[in-house]
Amino acid sequence: MSDLFAPLDDHPAYRQIANQIEQRIVERTLRTGDALPSETDLARQFGVNRSTIREAIRELEVHGLLGRGRGEKRLRVTRPEPRRVSSGVSRALALHDVTFLELWEAMMAIEPAAAQYAAARRTPAQLLGLTRASTRFKSDITDTAGAVAAVVDFFTAVAAASGNQVLALSQAPLNLLLVPTLTQLIDRVPQARARIQAAQSKIIGAIKQKKSEQARTWMEKHIRDFKRGYELEVPA
Amino acid sequence: MSDLFAPLDDHPAYRQIANQIEQRIVERTLRTGDALPSETDLARQFGVNRSTIREAIRELEVHGLLGRGRGEKRLRVTRPEPRRVSSGVSRALALHDVTFLELWEAMMAIEPAAAQYAAARRTPAQLLGLTRASTRFKSDITDTAGAVAAVVDFFTAVAAASGNQVLALSQAPLNLLLVPTLTQLIDRVPQARARIQAAQSKIIGAIKQKKSEQARTWMEKHIRDFKRGYELEVPA
DNA sequence: ATGGCAGAATTGTCGGACAGTCAGATTATC
């Protein structure tokens, strides 16, 4: 069954260093907002060359554990933002040739749940974000790209209003995957805009009135509608 | 409202290079399995120093777009594996101090859906994977860590059997988050083992017989049970 | 084909270097 010997993988120095720093961050020895020591200093501490430190830092930077504000020189410990992390997942999924059906099933699982909790917990500010995205969709009559972006923002706003970071982070990668399909949909299915607009209104209404079950139901219908539109459009 | 000028962010060379290579990969100019040119060669092509190339490469390596097999020297284009990508998401969530309730709600959204599709589409091999994880859970009577790992594997196996990569990739990050809670649960709630075991049997049975709705329902009950156990244990 | 081997190629790491820039201290100006 299991092998007698495990393949020994020697971790290069830059990886070990990255792991060590990451651990300090995860265990909060280095706290969010703290400035990282300078590269030269780190090189001294770890007893390696600065080039090696830089390679290690690149890893953490990609993970979103380190970052720097606009025009800031020193690196600081940051909390990985959903967008940053989820873009990696999106790309991964894109490379795996995800089908629309797969995406749709995942949306069916996540978005209604998000809507339901959003109705239960949304703050006024979050509600405002929702209506704003919806308004933007209505006004983007000619610009397809703008309309698509507005739809994505709507979903994002719902997820944010759910007050659930896990759901929000699970939802985020779906957005990017949705873009290509949605673009075609809006472009080629005439009634798509009206239907989306109507659905968003219903959903917002339910969330506004804190009717969880209604919010979930409307969102389900909304997502189902996507599939219908897709099937309408694809055979053509 | 909006500023007249946008802050110009100069992308350092290593980032631009990373982006260019990434684009070649995403658009499939560089195809999965292809070997990347040597660092020296890349340095020549981009007209930069090898150190700069190396920093760029580190980024792509972290993203899982580049990798090398055991004992291989040259880097090859790889497809980002779910485990690799999801670990980043998990860490991000951990740093955001996710509550058990958040995790639980996400599980409630994703796992039943995965079970449902697994019942519809599982292959014999996937079914075997499920039973194997379940068996391992039964046999790990004393070892808590082993039992926890078996539970995680069970969820992973269900997600894999769903035949939906998006769901699988959405589910993966939940596993790591589940570990700490689950460990306590199994350790401190006496009846936990028996209940988990029973639930897994029911779920496997439903998936085996391709009864989607049943699979979903049993999974829902299973997840609900976690919350009950958690609430039982936490006030203590 | 298979196995073994020398040489070429490649990676990991190192040391040092330099221009550009950001932050803080210092000085000049109103």
Added chain:
DNA sequence: GATAATCTGACTGTCCGACAATTCTGCCAT
């Protein structure tokens, strides 16, 4: 005294050159 201009030091981004260890490759013998 408050503000603006200037200086200084530290730090990052990038480059060059170098070397040991390991992998890859083509060639030879079996």
